[in-house]
Amino acid sequence: xxxxxxxxxxxxxxxxxxxxxxxxxxxxxxxxxxxxxxxxxxxxxxxxxxxxxxxxxxxxxxxxxxxxxxxxxxxxxxxxxxxxxxxxxxxxxxxxxxxxxxxxxxxxxxxxxxxxxxxxxxxxxxxxxxxxxxxxxxxxxxxxxxxxxxxxxxxxxxxxxxxxxxxxxxxxxxxxxxxxxxxxxxxxxxxxxxxxxxxxxxxxxxxxxxxxxxxxxxxxxxxxxxxxxxxxxxxxxxxxxxxxxxxxxxxxxxxxxxxxxxxxxxxxxxxxxxxxxxxxxxxxxxxxxxxxxxxxxxxxxxxxxxxxxxxxxxxxxxxxxxxxxxxxxxxxxxxxxxxxxxxxxxxxxxxxxxxxxxxxxxxxxxxxxxxxxxxxxxxxxxxxxxxxxxxxxxxxxxxxxxxxxxxxxxxxxxx
Amino acid sequence: xxxxxxxxxxxxxxxxxxxxxxxxxxxxxxxxxxxxxxxxxxxxxxxxxxxxxxxxxxxxxxxxxxxxxxxxxxxxxxxxxxxxxxxxxxxxxxxxxxxxxxxxxxxxxxxxxxxxxxxxxxxxxxxxxxxxxxxxxxxxxxxxxxxxxxxxxxxxxxxxxxxxxxxxxxxxxxxxxxxxxxxxxxxxxxxxxxxxxxxxxxxxxxxxxxxxxxxxxxxxxxxxxxxxxxxxxxxxxxxxxxxxxxxxxxxxxxxxxxxxxxxxxxxxxxxxxxxxxxxxxxxxxxxxxxxxxxxxxxxxxxxxxxxxxxxxxxxxxxxxxxxxxxxxxxxxxxxxxxxxxxxxxxxxxxxxxxxxxxxxxxxxxxxxxxxxxxxxxxxxxxxxxxxxxxxxxxxxxxxxxxxxxxxxxxxxxxxxxxxxxxxxxxxxxxxxxxxxxxxxx
Numbered sequence: 001x002x003x004x005x006x007x008x009x010x011x012x013x014x015x016x017x018x019x020x021x022x023x024x025x026x027x028x029x030x031x032x033x034x035x036x037x038x039x040x041x042x043x044x045x046x047x048x049x050x051x052x053x054x055x056x057x058x059x060x061x062x063x064x065x066x067x068x069x070x071x072x073x074x075x076x077x078x079x080x081x082x083x084x085x086x087x088x089x090x091x092x093x094x095x096x097x098x099x100x101x102x103x104x105x106x107x108x109x110x111x112x113x114x115x116x117x118x119x120x121x122x123x124x125x126x127x128x129x130x131x132x133x134x135x136x137x138x139x140x141x142x143x144x145x146x147x148x149x150x151x152x153x154x155x156x157x158x159x160x161x162x163x164x165x166x167x168x169x170x171x172x173x174x175x176x177x178x179x180x181x182x183x184x185x186x187x188x189x190x191x192x193x194x195x196x197x198x199x200x201x202x203x204x205x206x207x208x209x210x211x212x213x214x215x216x217x218x219x220x221x222x223x224x225x226x227x228x229x230x231x232x233x234x235x236x237x238x239x240x241x242x243x244x245x246x247x248x249x250x251x252x253x254x255x256x257x258x259x260x261x262x263x264x265x266x267x268x269x270x271x272x273x274x275x276x277x278x279x280x281x282x283x284x285x286x287x288x289x290x291x292x293x294x295x296x297x298x299x300x301x302x303x304x305x306x307x308x309x310x311x312x313x314x315x316x317x318x319x320x321x322x323x324x325x326x327x328x329x330x331x332x333x334x335x336x337x338x339x340x341x342x343x344x345x346x347x348x349x350x351x352x353x354x355x356x357x358x359x360x361x362x363x364x365x366x367x368x369x370x371x372x373x374x375x376x377x378x379x380x381x382x383x384x385x386x387x388x389x390x391x392x393x394x395x396x397x398x399x400x401x402x403x404x405x406x407x408x409x410x411x412x413x414x415x
Numbered sequence: 416x417x418x419x420x421x422x423x424x425x426x427x428x429x430x431x432x433x434x435x436x437x438x439x440x441x442x443x444x445x446x447x448x449x450x451x452x453x454x455x456x457x458x459x460x461x462x463x464x465x466x467x468x469x470x471x472x473x474x475x476x477x478x479x480x481x482x483x484x485x486x487x488x489x490x491x492x493x494x495x496x497x498x499x500x501x502x503x504x505x506x507x508x509x510x511x512x513x514x515x516x517x518x519x520x521x522x523x524x525x526x527x528x529x530x531x532x533x534x535x536x537x538x539x540x541x542x543x544x545x546x547x548x549x550x551x552x553x554x555x556x557x558x559x560x561x562x563x564x565x566x567x568x569x570x571x572x573x574x575x576x577x578x579x580x581x582x583x584x585x586x587x588x589x590x591x592x593x594x595x596x597x598x599x600x601x602x603x604x605x606x607x608x609x610x611x612x613x614x615x616x617x618x619x620x621x622x623x624x625x626x627x628x629x630x631x632x633x634x635x636x637x638x639x640x641x642x643x644x645x646x647x648x649x650x651x652x653x654x655x656x657x658x659x660x661x662x663x664x665x666x667x668x669x670x671x672x673x674x675x676x677x678x679x680x681x682x683x684x685x686x687x688x689x690x691x692x693x694x695x696x697x698x699x700x701x702x703x704x705x706x707x708x709x710x711x712x713x714x715x716x717x718x719x720x721x722x723x724x725x726x727x728x729x730x731x732x733x734x735x736x737x738x739x740x741x742x743x744x745x746x747x748x749x750x751x752x753x754x755x756x757x758x759x760x761x762x763x764x765x766x767x768x769x770x771x772x773x774x775x776x777x778x779x780x781x782x783x784x785x786x787x788x789x790x791x792x793x794x795x796x797x798x799x800x801x802x803x804x805x806x807x808x809x810x811x812x813x814x815x816x817x818x819x820x821x822x823x824x825x826x827x828x829x830x831x832x833x834x835x836x837x838x839x840x841x842x843x844x845x846x847x848x849x850x851x852x853x854x855x856x
Contacts, residue, residue, distance in 0.1 A: 016440075030426035032841075033844075036851060317451070319449070
């Protein structure tokens, strides 16, 4: 049974392996990443929204407008009919017609519609860069500059749940730290899979940057109701588009309530399952990759949990140098969470004093480290729970700000 | 700002960080002489002895040895005792006198008792071999001698209530082979016990297959204020070879204690002034020598505790003020010298080698002196204590300077190699960028 024992123990070494993966990815960014802003003529920053977060979207537009961007750019808002469409600072507001029908549904359908608009406007060439944002996403100035200059057909940077990170209420504090893992995964796996291997494992719609040509070649028209970003990214790679990854942050918001968190994860989970199980959505290679990613997460959690119990109960003994290696791995694992807390708390809100900023940053770093076991467990619990809840078969949106959460609560109570 | 970052030293810093990190991990993991430290925690069932009668009181009352004050049971016809008083012998069956025999006041011998009782159903003698089928108890003021050449061997039949004991008396065993009979169960194995301020002196004797897991019934026991000495004797396959309970002024010297179920030497429960000198305690099922529960002011000197299943020498549960010196403690499966919840002991000049942990201190860390010991070849030199002032070498857990040097020696050229690769990569990237820019233009 020694092979079974080592199969369990191998899970302990994952953080150690991940640190090498992470360093490889970031070495690639610094040593191999191609950048040439002269190749591109314009940047379109597209915010795709159902339309419920009008205030937040206008904030994002104002934020982008405040940046001294070095390239010609336009800000597009793509929304659904039936919601407010007052975006005074946007260059173009594209409302997806109700009768627009393609294979794609929900957000992918809107994205496909916006692609067709761009084609009609002649913005589907290699000189056009498009950065896709969600209605809870703030790109940094460096992000937009780097994304524009990146000499790749498709690329993206790092997602960090920096907006209102770790702030109260308690659920938001906890869920912010649950997203520490999301940041870690992006830093580790996106960097290598997208940058080094041109074979994405994760793709996030927040900050996804493509050329007009790559979007035209790939399209958004796949029979999906969710996970349109993963579908697009993997199909782009399968169609020969070159992927890149860079180390800049696109800032997003963690869910505000547990219900919203579950709703979001359920959408991702079943969107990914749908993608993995349908060959007209994901190519086989990508499906296998993403499937293995899920199995690896489950394996790591279950195997390390069992191994800890067996070691503590004295059922199995570990040679002391293996034990030392496991401790190193544990320290790195906690260090990953600490780093996540440090980076995610790195957004200084307007008017925030230096003392308040640094105090909060240190506190969030400590909290992220202490909560690491909870965060890891929570993620797996959510994975299993959303599986148990079943396929939502729809793109359920969640409130992105504390304000929209309260109005959503009011609407629900009124209903 | 972006330009500076992209063209800066980031890639080189990353390479340096990962090489240093890897070297640090390698140093922690393989830079030490690591040996496997197996857990010594084992389950071992023992009876809970509470409110039990001492063996002599139980035999006097005709109670089975397992009787307690709450579950006495009735007097049992099979429980018999020959009680030796000065000038007479009383035979008890089921706690009642059945015969009284007059004896001379001079010290009694087993042979004389056999001849007085003249009933082989109680005890018999043949060619210097005395077989007991009832307990023989030297009671208050009496003296009982069992000595070669008159008595060379004492066989204690395995049945309830058979043992050799003394209470407020003197018992001397000299050159005698004491063993239990071959027939019976392990739980009935007889034993030798001196209690209530008795003096038991044992010299040049051997004890085999004695004792079981019950109150003062473990092997050879000095209890409740008894003392004496046991020298140059051999103990094998007993439950606990030598046990004391609130005993004092006992000399244990030059004995060999081998393959006993639990311990070789086990002074226990408020015993004091126990001198354990020059004994060999080996291959016992648990510890070689253990002092437990307030055993104080005692000396453990010049003994060898080796190849025991657990620890060599152990001070346990507030056994304080003892001196452990000049012993050889080697190749025990557990730890060498263990001081568990026992402060103020002195551990000096012992040779402790080939054990799991050389010296382990837990619970009460304040020790009088741990110095001049030779601690070598153990899986770990010490736990819970620093060994300054001791000769510590070739134990697990010690840094291996050659290995550490080799790791960092490799790290330097590796960094240089990776830096060179980084430089080449960046140069090729820049060339590619220039070519693409030219093509675009």
